[in-house]
Amino acid sequence: MSTTIGVIGSGQMGGGIAQVAAVSGSSVIVYDAFPGAIEKCKGVHKKSLGKFVEKGKMTQADADAALARVRYVSTLEELKGSNWVIEAIVEDAKVKKDLFAKLAAMFPADDVVLATNTSSISITEIATAAGTSAHRVVGMHFFNPVPLMQLVEVIPGLQTSKDVVERTVALATKMGKTPLKANDRAGFISNRVLMPMINEAFYAWMEGVAEPEAIDGIMKLGCNFPMGPLRLADFIGLDTCVHIMNVLAEGLNNDRYRACPLLKQLVTAGRLGDKSGRGVFEYPAK
Secondary structure: OOOEEEEEOOOHHHHHHHHHHHHOOOEEEEEOOOOOHHHHHHHHHHHHHHHHHHOOOOOHHHHHHHHHOEEEEOOHHHHHHOOEEEEOOOOOHHHHHHHHHHHHHHOOOOOOEEEEOOOOOOHHHHHHOOHHHHHHEEEEEEOOOOOOOOEEEEEEOOOOOHHHHHHHHHHHHHOOOEEEEOOOOOOOOHHHHHHHHHHHHHHHHHOOOOOHHHHHHHHHHHHOOOOOHHHHHHHHOHHHHHHHHHHHHHHOOOHHHOOOHHHHHHHHOOOOEHHHOEOOOEOOOO
C-alpha cells in the first residue's frame, strides 16, 4: 500500500516535512488552521524546489512531480485519506493533546501511525490523549531546515508498539533521512545537549565574560561549529528556547535547566530572533 502522509501545520517544520515526503514519492495532504498559511506554504514549496533545480540537485520534471503529489487543504477533515499523520504545530502540550484526541477518533484504523514532530515534549504524555490508540503514537523529530538536515530523532513513548517504531524508522529512511532512536526523556538527545549550551552562552554574555560576537566567534573557530550558539538561538527563536528550557527543567525536575534571566528578558521585550527582526543580533531585512 502506498503511503499518503497527512501533515498538520504548514510552517517551517510542517512545510519542510511535506516537501521531503513528496520528493521521496509519497502523496501528501497539508493542513493548517491559520488563514493564509497554506498559500504561503505553496509558494515556499515552489521556491524551495526551484532552488534545488537551479543547483542541479533535481530535475524540473522531478520538482513538478513532487509538487503534484501535494494537496493543500483548509479543514482537518480533509486529511481523512491519509494513512500516516505527522503533527507539526505549536510546541504546547495541551494543544498537541487536544489534537491527538481528535486524530485518534478520526483515524481509528490500527495501521495509521500518529506521529508528532515535538522537539521536547513527552511522547508518553501526548499519547495519553489518544486513549486506546496510544500504541500508535510516536515521536518523529525533524530538524530545521527540513529539506537540508539529515537527522530524524525517532522517539517511542512508553506505550508505542515495536512495529510502529520500525515503520517510523523505515519511513524516515525512505524520506532520505538518517533516523536515530532516543528514549522518551525531556528534550530527548538533541535539545537536552544543545539547549543547556545555548543557555550557558546567554549566561556568559549576561555575566560579562564576552560580547555576543566573541562568544559565537570562539565557538565557531574553536569548536568548529557552523553557527555560534547565540546566532543559533536567534534562528530557533528565543521564545522557543525558553519554552524548551522550561520543559527540560520540569521534565527532569532540575532547576539547572531554567532559562537564563537575560534570555527571558529578551523574550519579554519582544526580541525573539530572526522572526521578529531582532534577538541577540539585528536582522533589518526581516
